[in-house]
Amino acid sequence: MAATSSGHRSAGVPEYDEFGKPVLHGAAHWVTFAGVLMIIIGFFQAVEGLVALFQDSYYTVRPSGLIVGVDYTVWGWVHLILGVVALLAGVGLLAGNMLARVIGVALAGLSAIVNLAFIPAYPVAATAIIAMDVIVIYAIVVHGAELKKRGR
Numbered sequence: 001m002a003a004t005s006s007g008h009r010s011a012g013v014p015e016y017d018e019f020g021k022p023v024l025h026g027a028a029h030w031v032t033f034a035g036v037l038m039i040i041i042g043f044f045q046a047v048e049g050l051v052a053l054f055q056d057s058y059y060t061v062r063p064s065g066l067i068v069g070v071d072y073t074v075w076g077w078v079h080l081i082l083g084v085v086a087l088l089a090g091v092g093l094l095a096g097n098m099l100a101r102v103i104g105v106a107l108a109g110l111s112a113i114v115n116l117a118f119i120p121a122y123p124v125a126a127t128a129i130i131a132m133d134v135i136v137i138y139a140i141v142v143h144g145a146e147l148k149k150r151g152r
């Protein structure tokens with residue numbers, strides 16, 4: 001909020017820093033956090049994908065033991081593609097892009113479902129990614145409009 005001549009901030013008026021960028025207050029930082037978390041999720045997904053593609057013997061469960069019994073090469077490509085898109089969505093969230101918010105929510109939901117199906121192969125990483133996906137969805141859905149209010 002912009003300061004008035006009396007020193008008080010006026011409601012609904014965005015406040016800008018010395019570089020002309022909007023100053024974020026309160027809940028808007030959740031979206032920045034979600035952007036950073038999406039980038040981290042993207043790296044985790046990509047690593048899971050690369051391991052599945054190049055070192056499928058790393059997993060103790062054979063593909064037939066997974067909920068969706070496809071070859072680890074298929075799982076590898078799914079995780080790698082999700083990872084790259086999540087990384088790009090995270091960068092978009094940090095830039096304040098509205099489309100990135102929509103893609104971020106959809107992608108985090110899809111990522112959670114894919115990792116739920118992948119839990120037998122890699123329980124710790126899949127569970128951690130699901131938890132991060134839920135936090136991303138919360139941050140974007142509950143606090144995403146804050147960026148719009150701040151003029152960003």
